[in-house]
Amino acid sequence: GKLCDLTGWWENDLGSKMHVLKVDSEGNFSGEYHTAVSSTDKPIQPSPLVGSQHLDKDGQCTFGFTVNWKKFSDSTAVFVGQCFSGDNGNEVLQTSWLLREKVDSLPSDWKATRTGHNTFIRTG
Numbered sequence: 001g002k003l004c005d006l007t008g009w010w011e012n013d014l015g016s017k018m019h020v021l022k023v024d025s026e027g028n029f030s031g032e033y034h035t036a037v038s039s040t041d042k043p044i045q046p047s048p049l050v051g052s053q054h055l056d057k058d059g060q061c062t063f064g065f066t067v068n069w070k071k072f073s074d075s076t077a078v079f080v081g082q083c084f085s086g087d088n089g090n091e092v093l094q095t096s097w098l099l100r101e102k103v104d105s106l107p108s109d110w111k112a113t114r115t116g117h118n119t120f121i122r123t124g
């Protein structure tokens with residue numbers, strides 16, 4: 001099937017959008033993450049992301065990427081997942097994530113990391 005290529009625009013189940021600019025010959029990529037969820041009421045600026053994907057021939061590559069939410073809250077998210085070609089040929093990114101928020105002291109470290117999962121589909 002088509003080579004798995006993450007380049008382009010993706011939207012997750014929270015309504016956040018991810019733009020992968022370019023995937024190089026090693027599978028490394030960068031882009032911007034436009035979150036739909038933010039506690040602040042300030043206009044949401046995109047956050048930088050960097051990642052790496054496998055370049056499998058079967059179009060079902062695994063990948064990982066990091067989002068640096070520096071504009072917002074000194075937190076960092078890492079996503080890991082796999083691209084699947086749905087039965088009607090559409091691509092779905094199944095991801096798990098860890099969100100690390102900055103805490104003020106070591107005793108608070110225990111509560112600083114959250115985990116979850118997100119599905120991304122291509123947006124037009």
Ligand SMILES: O=C1C=CC(=NNc2ccccc2C(=O)O)C=C1
Nearest residue numbers: 014016035036037038069072073077
């Ligand atoms: O200021 C902040 C801090 C963290 C954020 N995390 N977003 C996420 C964390 C995990 C999975 C998806 C998202 C998302 O925004 O879609 C967003 C804005």
